[in-house]
Amino acid sequence: xxxxPSIPKGTRDFSPAEMSKRNYIFDTIKDxxxxxxxxxxxxxAMEMLSTLMGKYGDEGDKLLFKIQNSGDYFSALTDDxxxxxxxxxxxxxxxxxxxxxxxxxxxARYVVMHRGEIAFPFxxxxxxxxxxxxxxxxxxYREFYQCDADIVGSESLLNEVELIMMIDEVFRRLxxxxxxKVNNRKILAGIAEIIGESDRxxxxxxxxxxxxxxxxDNVNKELSDKGISDDAIARLQPIIMLQGSNDMKLxxxxxxxxxxxxxxxxxxxxxxVISGLSAVTLSSQIDIDLTLARxxxxxxxxxxxxxxxxxxxxxISGGGRYDNLTGVFGLKGVSGVGVSFGADRIYDVxxxxxxxxxxxxxxxxxxxxxxxxxEVASIMPAAAxxxxxxxxxEVYPDTSKLKKQMGYAxxxxxPFVVIVGSDELAAGTMTLKDMVTGEQCPVTxxxxxxxxxx
Numbered sequence: 440x441x442x443x444p445s446i447p448k449g450t451r452d453f454s455p456a457e458m459s460k461r462n463y464i465f466d467t468i469k470d471x472x473x474x475x476x477x478x479x480x481x482x483x484a485m486e487m488l489s490t491l492m493g494k495y496g497d498e499g500d501k502l503l504f505k506i507q508n509s510g511d512y513f514s515a516l517t518d519d520x521x522x523x524x525x526x527x528x529x530x531x532x533x534x535x536x537x538x539x540x541x542x543x544x545x546x547a548r549y550v551v552m553h554r555g556e557i558a559f560p561f562x563x564x565x566x567x568x569x570x571x572x573x574x575x576x577x578x579x580y581r582e583f584y585q586c587d588a589d590i591v592g593s594e595s596l597l598n599e600v601e602l603i604m605m606i607d608e609v610f611r612r613l614x615x616x617x618x619x620k621v622n623n624r625k626i627l628a629g630i631a632e633i634i635g636e637s638d639r640x641x642x643x644x645x646x647x648x649x650x651x652x653x654x655x656d657n658v659n660k661e662l663s664d665k666g667i668s669d670d671a672i673a674r675l676q677p678i679i680m681l682q683g684s685n686d687m688k689l690x691x692x693x694x695x696x697x698x699x700x701x702x703x704x705x706x707x708x709x710x711x712v713i714s715g716l717s718a719v720t721l722s723s724q725i726d727i728d729l730t731l732a733r734x735x736x737x738x739x740x741x742x743x744x745x746x747x748x749x750x751x752x753x754x755i756s757g758g759g760r761y762d763n764l765t766g767v768f769g770l771k772g773v774s775g776v777g778v779s780f781g782a783d784r785i786y787d788v789x790x791x792x793x794x795x796x797x798x799x800x801x802x803x804x805x806x807x808x809x810x811x812x813x814e815v816a817s818i819m820p821a822a823a824x825x826x827x828x829x830x831x832x833e834v835y836p837d838t839s840k841l842k843k844q845m846g847y848a849x850x851x852x853x854p855f856v857v858i859v860g861s862d863e864l865a866a867g868t869m870t871l872k873d874m875v876t877g878e879q880c881p882v883t884x885x886x887x888x889x890x891x892x893x
Contacts, residue, residue, distance in 0.1 A: 448575045448581065449579075449580045449582065450580065450581055459802065463796075464782055464786055464789070465586065468782070471608050471609045472588050474605075474608070475562075477562045478564070479566075480565055481567060482567070483545075484539060484567075485538055487535060487536055487537075488505065488534060488535060488537045490544065490545070490768075491503055491539065491544060494544045494737060496645065498645065499540060502571045503571075504537055504538040505537045506534060506536040507533060508533045508535055508536075516533070538570035541585060542567060542569060542585050542587040543587065543589065543737070543761070543764070544737075546587070546777075547591075547767070547768060548768055550591055551765055551768040559592025559593070560590050560593035560598075561590070562590050564587060564588045564589075566584065566585070566586045566782070568583065568584050568585075569583065569584075570582050577752070579753065584783060585780070585781065586779065586780040587758075587779045588602070588605065588778055589777030589778075591765070592774070593774065594762075596711045597715065598776050599740075599741045599743075602743070602777070603619060603621070603712070603721075603743060604716070605778070606723075606778055607619065607721045607722055609780065610723060610756075613789065613794065614792075614794045615755075615788055616723075616747070616748040616749055617723050617745050617747055617748060617755070619745050620726050620727075620728040620731050621709065621726070621741060621743050622732070623742065624705070624732075624733075624738050624740060624741075624742060624759070625701050625704050625705025625739075626692060626705035626709065627640065627732060629696040629701050629705060630675065630678055631643050633698060634670075634675055635668070635674075636667055636668070639665070642666075642667065643662065643675075644733075646658050646662045647732050648733060649661070652753075678695065679729050681729055685726065688729070689709065689710050692706045692729075709727060713727070731743075737763070738760065739762040740759065740760030740761075740776070741760045741776065742758070742759035742760075743757060743759060743778065744757040745757065747788045750787075750788045750791050752788060754784075755784045755785050755788060756781060757778065757779060758777050761774075761776070761777075802831065802851060802852065803833045804831045804832065804853065804854060805830060805853070805854075805855045805856075805857060805891050806833050806834075806851075807833070807856075808841060808844045808845075808856055808857065808859070809834065809835040809836065809837060809838050809839065810858070810860050814860060814861075814864060817859055817864060818859050818869070821869065824884060825887075830888075830892065833853070835847065841858070844856070849874065855871060855890075856874060857870070857887065858871075863881070868881045868883060869882055869883075871887055
């Protein structure tokens, strides 16, 4: 007996009904991206490991899916290397490529390679799958889609304002209530400086970014395990747990970070973004959250993260400013800022809250029954006319019992079935059956078009 087929953990199949829902998400996000002036690009699923490694921190590097070289890759290895069982070293020898971890680093590589063709500031969007060798769990997958929008070649904080407005518009259209949390990596750097641990900014941000997931005690333990002093950890507590309005937080930070030039610059940037947003009406509340760190090393300024308010799930969107990412690839002085929407998590949220609008399915609207070759010949022009009018239409391919064809329509939730038999052929009409009400009536092609459109 053959083994039952399976798929890798952390990946999923999607049925036609599920794909209709996912396309609703993608189309909504695309429409908003274009509304704000972004243009679409695509990059390969696999990149050179030299492009990917070292851009996501040590933890991110461990989650890269590496692709084994083709051919006899063992020929270049010594017996000592093989016997060492050093998987990291061996992988570096016979893996030159990897699946992309996100869309931002490949985008930075794209900008460097195509800089002669790009007009700056360059506003691009990209909707493609990414892969992470993570432990699968609810809301966390090994293969998932990201929907990214980035602006490179401009340092203006107006970009941050518009990106947050765009985030708000996407979730307003999707009907998801969200909290948009913002912070600034310069503020975090200033905090590390005033507690006497400025050289440990990466360790601090990686730890406090896990506050929602593992709790304050475990964050403090991780900080201690990484060598942060007890005094520094104690001084960090009131800062990361700071409460109050955005204005109160900013005023407190101005006082607390007064001795840190970097920290004050971060407060001023945060203040400018909040002020810019105050000029427009948003559906979502904007909160300064000092525990927000975004673990990726390349962020240098504003960082943003979006949480759904009515579902227990991780962040469903996030991003920030990265001033030096393209510099890694030899193009200095190009600032960038972007956001990424987690389509798979948004899909889970919409499913749990049942927020899809009526008609999201987008499947077949009219099925023409097949009762014989003469009948089919008479209905093909009508089917073509419906399709020309933008109405999703099928002709049943086989001459089968009408009951079977009706069952097919029921299974696919097709709302209308058109029947042409010998009587209809003689009369030059068609019978239209409403599969929801069960009513049926004779129609001409003009009346058919009107009925199914309504």
